[in-house]
């Protein structure tokens with residue numbers, strides 16, 4: 001087994017490789033392989049895997065890609081991620097990609113899918129609608145048709161007709177992946193000093209760039225390492241991060257939050273990798289139905305889901321309670337409508353429930369966080385000075 005530091009360094013390399021070298025090498029190794037890029041938040045990667053493809057998350061250029069051409073496609077008062085994705089596409093970082101999926105979450109992503117189509121980037125471009133109707137016989141069927149549509153696109157490229165067995169095998173691999181990621185979060189809830197949130201971020205993000213089999217091997221080793229009593233506890237409060245599900249903060253900001261006196265014990269960075277809570281049935285005769293049911297019945301709260309019967313503010317409060325967190329940091333990308341529209345809903349509920357929080361906005365390419373670090377530091381100090389009873393959500 002490799003040592004922990006070695007594994008983390010590898011993940012760091014993979015997570016921020018804007019040339020997607022691992023994916024390209026994987027594709028070149030065998031005839032008929034396809035790469036399908038997808039944007040946040042969530043996409044059922046299992047179906048691409050079953051069809052002989054590699055799903056690769058596109059999180060934008062962060063603070064590592066200068067925007068020159070991308071700005072020409074968007075007005076100034078929207079978030080940053082679509083510009084950096086355009087820049088990556090126009091600079092041919094993704095020229096080996098066969099297709100692109102744009103999950104429905106906001107108008108920005110919808111428009112980006114239109115620009116990709118107009119610019120003829122990739123062999124197919126799909127704007128993928130997720131159901132907002134949570135009845136299996138309505139929203140569920142619709143979602144299965146959307147997945148079928150993606151499989152047809154891939155079949156046109158590699159001729160593969162997916163079987164029930166292949167789909168169930170892929171579901172099983174991603175179940176294992178989610179189980180190990182949750183294990184890491186569970187360990188960190190009790191012993192957050194064993195692995196920093198920066199390391200967790202690199203490990204999970206690397207998994208969105210490589211085959212799931214490879215990521216599962218990495219996760220298995222990480223789990224083994226952090227089961228041991230490593231690291232030294234520090235005097236920090238425990239917090240949750242909410243709102244950073246799409247455009248990602250620069251890694252320096254992710255790190256700065258823990259340096260400012262907080263252990264981040266849960267977050268919605270790269271939410272797609274943790275979107276389904278628990279396992280998806282990997283024995284079903286209709287695996288697409290199983291995936292669809294998991295989305296309808298087991299998905300995490302998110303700004304992309306309107307589920308009036310299961311209010312997200314109480315779901316987040318439940319996570320605060322379960323993780324024994326001292327407070328919440330609402331971190332939203334600037335101009336991110338889904339996140340910023342949800343923020344007052346969360347904050348109103350938290351005022352009533354007595355959950356402490358702060359809020360700030362960031363942009364993926366901004367790497368000056370002095371003010372945010374001071375704000376987070378003051379938040380952590382105020383919690384330490386005026387400790388409250390643990391949150392209990394009724």
Ligand code: SF4
Pocket residue numbers: 079080081082105106107108109246247333335336337338339
């Ligand atoms: S950051 Fe927000 S507004 Fe921008 S593309 Fe993502 S969800 Fe849409």
